[in-house]
Amino acid sequence: MHFSAQQNHLLMSLPAEVQKRLFPYLKPITLPLGKVLYEAGEIQQEVFFPTDSIISLLNVMENGASAEISVVGNEGLVGVSLFMGGESTPSRALVQSAGSALQLSALRLKEEFDRHGDLLLLLLRYTQSLITQMAQTAVCNRHHTIDQQLCRWLLLSLDRLPGNQLIMTQELIANMLGVRREGVTDAAGKLQKLGVIEYHRGHINVLDRPQLEALCCECYAVVKKETDRLLPWHPNNNSG
Amino acid sequence: MHFSAQQNHLLMSLPAEVQKRLFPYLKPITLPLGKVLYEAGEIQQEVFFPTDSIISLLNVMENGASAEISVVGNEGLVGVSLFMGGESTPSRALVQSAGSALQLSALRLKEEFDRHGDLLLLLLRYTQSLITQMAQTAVCNRHHTIDQQLCRWLLLSLDRLPGNQLIMTQELIANMLGVRREGVTDAAGKLQKLGVIEYHRGHINVLDRPQLEALCCECYAVVKKETDRLLPWHPNNNSG
DNA sequence: CGATTTATGTTCGATAGCGAACCGACTGTT
DNA sequence: AACAGTCGGTTCGCTATCGAACATAAATCG
Incomplete structure (x- = not known):
């Protein structure tokens, strides 16, 4: 390989x-x-x-x-x-x-x-x-608050990254979520106060993932569960 | 056949x-x-x-x-x-x-x-x-008002029906759109005042489809255009 | 027919999110 | 060290939508 x-x-x-x-x-x-x-x-x-x-x-x-x-x-x-x-x-x-x-x-x-x-x-x-x-x-998008959606978005990103850090400004997150940057500032501020994340000029560290999941709406879990069902991740472990 | x-x-x-x-x-x-x-x-x-x-x-x-x-x-x-x-x-x-x-x-x-x-x-x-x-x-869901979404929804339904009438209460539409029934009442009332639709206890008549399209957000057109591209509707006209 | 259910209309206060403007602090550059 | 650019924080008033409660009229059913 x-x-x-x-x-x-x-x-x-x-x-x-x-x-x-x-x-x-x-x-x-x-x-x-x-x-x-x-x-x-x-x-x-x-x-x-x-x-x-x-x-x-x-x-x-x-x-x-x-x-x-x-x-x-x-x-x-x-x-x-x-x-x-x-x-x-x-x-x-x-x-x-x-x-x-x-x-x-x-x-x-x-x-x-x-x-x-x-x-x-x-x-x-x-x-x-x-x-x-x-x-x-x-x-x-229809039913959940920005706070919840930010949690969902962080979890989706985290699942696809090796560590706990994201390189991502609030402005960019806002574009992804389709909301104002101020809305993300607000939601991220709350998460930081709770000690769930820590951020600084485009760097976000997730400190407490379990709490992030607790604060998130059900949408993350629904997608994760279904994805795991559809694509159980079994590498074909061929060494050749 | x-x-x-x-x-x-x-x-x-x-x-x-x-x-x-x-x-x-x-x-x-x-x-x-x-x-x-x-x-x-x-x-x-x-x-x-x-x-x-x-x-x-x-x-x-x-x-x-x-x-x-x-x-x-x-x-x-x-x-x-x-x-x-x-x-x-x-x-x-x-x-x-x-x-x-x-x-x-x-x-x-x-x-x-x-x-x-x-x-x-x-x-x-x-x-x-x-x-x-x-x-x-x-x-x-993220960006448009209930008014616009109702138009989109009516157009999507209309495209799939033979006539201009829908059998559908505002309550049911609200469930589809994921909004309150009152929101639909409000939006439908506006459309009726404009003469675009006419409704009565679960029956909706679309009177002015062009205006409905004009009031709609771009979402309807985007979907329609792409669907027409992907599935140009050419019946295989075999008589057997 | 009268009684109940169903569909729609209306109102009230609460709130989440918006748009716009502005500030301060940090960062990287030259 | 000065500067410009980026990032995040804050504020104001505004609007769409919500949640709840209640009103009315048409349809249905006993």
């Missing part, structure tokens, strides 16, 4: 045979914060398997207001519309946490997908977990 | 060969308002192709509050998790407008799906259009 220790769960779940075919075409890339992997409506030429980066899928409105509809980390891939058949989507994919990813051309992905083997089954299940996340985001 | 004139677009788009295989197994059923096609988390045994009914996919929260995440009419099918691989989903499918549908057993659907032919391609594209709808619902 010639890639870094931080790997992508989807890729690692595949049988050795599929890996052998795909891995030569995976191109490691680094993704800086804020990079746009694809714009709404743009024909996508590649998919991206994050390894230690986090990508947000955002819907952007005419007036520029935005809202995150799902998050992708090393449990998934960016670009499902390629194999779903649409080739593009009305959302934007934005790097939310800098890091690395493995890039694969649309051509190679489809070649393997069209073999109708393990990759197809895996990617369809992954897509269903994305659907779950979007649906729950819709509900959360 | 031995079914009623009102047909399902997905089924009609399939090549004659696939239709020949599937149609013998389609079971016509009638769906009364309020019927639950499946409950959250329940293993699904059938999929449903609405012909002149409308089904809402709802996420229901612990406290009973709900929100519609997408709508399915004769352009689609209910039960994507069957072929996506999850077998169940955390949402509920509820009959929003009484009518008919064609029911197909999971077994038969999967049999055809696993041939990796036209049905697979079609259903994946349809699933992508569902994803679009959910994503836009999330954004709409």
